[in-house]
Amino acid sequence: MLLPGPVVRSLKETGRVEPELFEEVTIYFSDIVGFTTLCHYSTPMEVVDMLNDIYKNFDSILDHHDVYKVETIGDAYMVASGLPNRNGDRHAVDIAHMALDILSFVGTYQLEHLPGIPLWIRIGVHSGPCAAGVVGNKMPRYCLFGDTVNTASRMESTGLPLRIHVSKSTINILKRTNCQFEYEQRGETYLKGKGKEITYWLTGVTGQKYNLPTPPTAENFQRLQQDLAEMIQASLAKRAACTEGFEKRKTLSTKIRRRETSSSTQSDPPDYFHLAVTDNPSTYL
Template sequence: MQRHGAPDIHRFGWAMGAAARLIALAGRVGADPLESGDAALQRRLLVLLAVGTLPLTILWSVTYFAVGAPLAASAPAVYSVVTPINTVLLGWTRNFRFYRFTQLLMILVLPWVVLMSLGGFRQSSVVIVWAALCPLCSLLVEELRQTVLWIVGFVLLLIVSAILQVHLTPAALPEAFVTWFFVLNLGSVIAIVFALLYYFVGQRNFFQERSETLLLNILPKEISEALKTDRSAIAAHYESASVLFADVVGFTPMAASMTPLSVVKLLNDVFHCFDDLVEKYDLEKIKTIGDCYMVAAGVPRERPDHAVALVQLALDMRESVASRTFGDQKLAFRIGINSGPVVAGVIGRKKFIYDLWGAAVNLASRMESHGESGTIQITRSTYDLIRNQFDCESRGTIKVKGADDMETWHVLGRKADPGPAIDSLA
């Protein structure tokens, strides 16, 4: 059984490979590097339909000619000759609008020519069903307004055919030929429609998933879902959350001695490293501002351990930076953390960004800017939430712009035998 089955598997594999190569070729014909994903999909669909149906149109032309219907054979022959030329022109000129119009026009008109030459619906085996592919393809590759025009054209051809039916002379075709061509016409069109829709839906799902992934890289999942149904400002108050700021020490003079591309590459490497750690602890990266990196815990998903999770992140960030170089540079960071009530949300109409507001955010930024190289500086509100699990050293009070003197601590590391976590929501 295996010896007999192997050739079938190989033939199936060869057929699938050929189909994949045809799709890849269709994707390259007339490709424009600036076109969007939807535009590329539309072009690929029409090229696939136009080129993919050539074997059938050649077969139809040869068959009609063989049974003594040369006029009927000429219509698919015209399609078989014009389509390759038109496709080559598309690849050369990238004029998809002209290609689309001429191909749809041939798909609409040529089956009607066959119907007229064979003497009506019955003797032509309802070949005009092929013309239905015109408005269908238009629906996939054009705007709805243009599709309506093709639908009207298809309906008018049906009406004209019905009116002229009584004046046409039926071609002398064998009864069996008429029956089997009816099966072939109907079956082929249904198969093509299914294949087009299957490919179109699959590709649209692919592009949609890619867009969803891109959106989730910009906004939290909860916020992106909310924006799909409500485009107004989204804001929520969180009674207890934690905010972290991390900043490269001495970045400005270091960047002055580097090329712009080197600076961007260095920051990209650093932030990639931090992004992995943020994902590890299921936290929310808010944004980067130059060399400053901002993270929050407890928004938009409330969690009682928000301060603990953020300090865990800060320690991992410090260890990662200390253990490696970025762009041949040894970096040091100041990290500041504060906990308290915040407002989080999305405002504006374009270029959405999820952001935080409130005094707690400002104090977290001050903890970073007033910190020392390689340290993690926290406020009293954060210290009270994490002191049972981390070793901390009091730094006394510091003068903070816009606030009174504040007590601060440096996080030294994790305790060997941490006590019970403090419930930040209590």
């Protein structure tokens, strides 16, 4: 599962994998907004458990689409479609459906160790050509190369929380298909190394209902991002108070049981085994 099937077969048979150029693929990036702040108020094990739980749910969503999970880097999640198996124009359609499914899941997800704290992710999608291959001998990985990868990453980093930021090239491919995706123009967005380009927000599919979370506005997001630390502190204080109250109730309950046990022991006469020995050689109990 670490490498695509054709790559594994090539490695087994020849010990190497020839790099391959794909004329058109769609690449998805997402990351967790405020991840550094979440880590600051979490133990290392809580961070691992959180990412593991989130990514396991993401992985299960991928099973329903023709996509390939490339890798995870910290809180970043990278997926591609159209490679290693070419699928016509389906790569943009499958990534778009997958992104909507992931965003629907995030809207209902609750952090176990920080109850009440929302999980915000940014999603970026872009389509174009790229090369793929396995580099290195130790721990071989299937890597993607090219400007398409960089642009998809820029689409994610310049997006907004709980939004699917899509490039014009992906929208053009979606228009070629029979699927009627709903989207709205964001306007000109500055992409580092690319300049200003027209980008879009993907909002749904006509005739299909997605339970998407309501994204904050750009102004509200700035305020929410500043307040995130205070929200986490309040959540931790509430959890500590609940834990302290539970411990007090537990201690009180233990004391009451001990008193009841002590009282019961003093009021009830103890039972004894009486051993009577007589001149008769038999012993009676």
